[in-house]
Amino acid sequence: MKTNSWLKWASQMLLFSLIAVVTQIAFVQDSVAAQNQKMKIALVLDKGGKDDKSFNSAAYQGVMRVKREMNSFVKYVEATDDNAFEALLRAFSQKKTFDLVISIGVSQVDSVKKVAALFPDQKFAIVDGIVDAPNVRSLVFQEHEGSFLVGAIAGLTASPDSSGLIKVGFIGGMDIPLIRRFELGFAAGAEAEAKRNHHRIKVISNYIGITADSWNNPAKAKELAMAQYDSGVQVIFSAAGASNSGLFDAAEEKKKFAIGVDSNQDWVKPGRILTSMVKRVDEAVFQTCKDVSEAKFKGGAVHYGLADQGVDYTLDEYNRSLLTPAVVARVEEIKKEIISGKLQVPDYYKKRK
Amino acid sequence: MRFKEKLPQILKPLISIMVGLSLGLLVTKIAGEDPWNVLEILVRGAFGSRYDFGMTLFYTTPLIFTGLSVAFAFHSGLFNIGAEGQLAMGALSVAAVGILFPNAPGFLAPVLGVLAAVVGGGIWGAIPGWLRARRGSHEVINTIMLNFIAAGLTSWVTLYLLKNPDSQNPETAAVAPSYLIRQFSFFDGAPVSMAFFVALMAAFVVWFILWKTVLGFEIRAVGQSESAARSAGIDAAKMRMLAMAIAGGLAGLVGVGEVMGNADRFRVGFSPGYGFTGIAVALLARNRPFAIVASALLFGALHKGASELDLETENVTRDLSLILQALVILCVSAEGVWDLAGERYKLLIKKKWIRSAPSPELAEEHYSPKV
Secondary structure, three states: OHHHHHHHHHHHHHHHHHHHHHHHHHHHHHHOOOOOOOOEEEEEEOOOOOOOOOHHHHHHHHHHHHHHHHOOEEEEEEOOOOOHHHHHHHHHHHHOOOOEEEEEOHHHHHHHHHHHHHOOOOOEEEEOOOOOOOOEEEEEEOHHHHHHHHHHHHHHHOOOOOOOEEEEEEEEEEOOHHHHHHHHHHHHHHHHHHHHOOOEEEEEEEEEEOOHHHHHOHHHHHHHHHHHHHOOOOEEEEEOHHHHHHHHHHHHHHOOEEEEEEOOOOOOOOOOEEEEEEEOHHHHHHHHHHHHHOOOOOOEEEEEOOOOOOEEEOOOOOOOOOOOHHHHHHHHHHHHHHHHOOOOOOOHHHHHO | OHHHHHHHHHHHHHHHHHHHHHHHHHHHHHOOOOHHHHHHHHHHHHHOOHHHHHHHHHHHHHHHHHHHHHHHHHHOOOOOOOHHHHHHHHHHHHHHHHHHOOOOOOOOHHHHHHHHHHHHHHHHHHHHHHHHHHHOOOHHHHHHHHHHHHHHHHHHHHHHHOEOOOOOOOEEOOOOHHHOOOEOHHHOOOOOEOHHHHHHHHHHHHHHHHHHOHHHHHHHHHHHOHHHHHHOOOOHHHHHHHHHHHHHHHHHOHHHHHHHHHHOOOEOOOOOOHHHHHHHHHHHOOOOHHHHHHHHHHHHHHHHHHHHHHHHOOOOOHHHHHHHHHHHHHHHHOHHHHHHHHHHHHHHHHOOOOOOOOOHHHHHHHOOOOO
16 A cells, blocks of 8 residues: 555656656747748758767758858758758759758768759758759768778878888778778878888788668777787778767777778867868758858859868878878878879779779 | 447547557647648648648558458467568568569569569568467577578668679669569559559458358457367467468568569668558557558558648647557557456446446456446
């Protein structure tokens, strides 16, 4: 009997607190409701969602900056399955009130192609894929160029072992051509610099997996990194989205170096992360929105490379002590050569053709 | 008399759905939305245009198959949680046949595809069926585990054996054109194909097997009481293996709509959990084949309408739409509440507070002095 009344009391309290929490949430959300804004931007994220700390996050941050700085209205949605992209794009286009619809990721290429043809007056932007239509701007990045730079940094920083051999490593997230492009650029950069200093070099590379889960598997990344470090690798570059944190843990434990990707990750483990290969999806998205607001939007592919800082290496207070002035000077030199076209970085996409 | 017996069976789920939806809409009210507006968006999102309705039917089709799969196994007393793995194997089989035999003549190709789907899924269903019947290991564990194996196996086959070299996405090469089934232009581009009618036919076939054939009778007998069935001379182990194989084949048929009617290829992770939603579909329909069609339509409409919700409202996101679906499932599965309501009702009759007692013996039996 006693336990019964106690249970009743507890469940009532639980109910009340639940209601309290829910109304709190509702209140907070009400206060940020949209009010008279000018430009309307729609963002269709890939299945990873806005909190993948990598690619989708960058795009999300880009439109959030648009929202802040240009006082525009932003609506973002995450797709539930591969078949939902087209439905979402159609729904946005049908409203005819959105100035720009942004699609994130290669998996949306087919859907954008189809919907852009159905709604020729709607402006679209797609990141990482190319859709050839007058109302679609394709935002693609020269990942191999940035990877070449961080490869050079790895090749310059790692010291040769007794036999004069330098070992650097690469860890890819999902094994797809896009990440192969990172790998090829990185290996080329490291090899070029090692040869220049008359060292022999070996690039060890591993992939976390073959499905989309690979972007979110830090444990596997750490395992691979530990094995690479144990085999004598001194610097590892990882292009694996949220899995990268596993590499950073391994670098800290083994007191070796790592290189981050996509966003500037130097601050994550100061002193252990040599640099990051940044890919400014946020910047590209922001620029596109700005062009729309200034009525300068044009279709076609825009390639973001070293020249416009769409890809780059990072140098800030967290890694300044790790990169010697000589290394920085050499990397800047390489950067100029790539921009001027004097140095050709091997491109996985072109190599396959 | 028959109608009177059936009435509660029809009414119960209907009322449950209404209660679940109202509770869900109440949550949207708390989140700061107008519930009527939310309801309108849901309905418009699911049935608003030919395309929207088409997408609803497109999502309904796999849910009919997985719902039938779960229900069929359930009639033999087994709980099939492996529809997700079975449908992946079925879809991969369709793609494999479509790629390996590109020269199949036009009239034969779709038939081959359907057969591949049934066999691929069927084998994946038969494995836990065999393990249960011959080795006694529990089918719930086995089907769940086989889901993981199927996910790994399909990824591996896709990426190492049948890979589309030109794609960034994990998918196989395209199947030969002769395998493709026509999409109906009525739906304005939504990928509704003959697969929907295959699903309706499957519902009829399942009903026919279960209630009009000896095989179905034996399967149901095993499901209701294994020992009784055995003493009646029914090979219970064989029936269970067969039931699981058929259940797997039904789930595998999802591949027909997906590969032959929509994507032209197998894409790793194409299913947003059709196999698991199928459990809810079967539950809501109380494992009746024709009710499964209606219940799959409800879940398909919720899935499609919910994505619209994400886009139209300020405070309600997909997550809340998931709550909506979950509440419907919870209310439908809250069978205890119904029994309790029935008990109270009978108690009231017993105490002569309300008139008309249909069967006093039942009321006597259910009367519990504790209340």
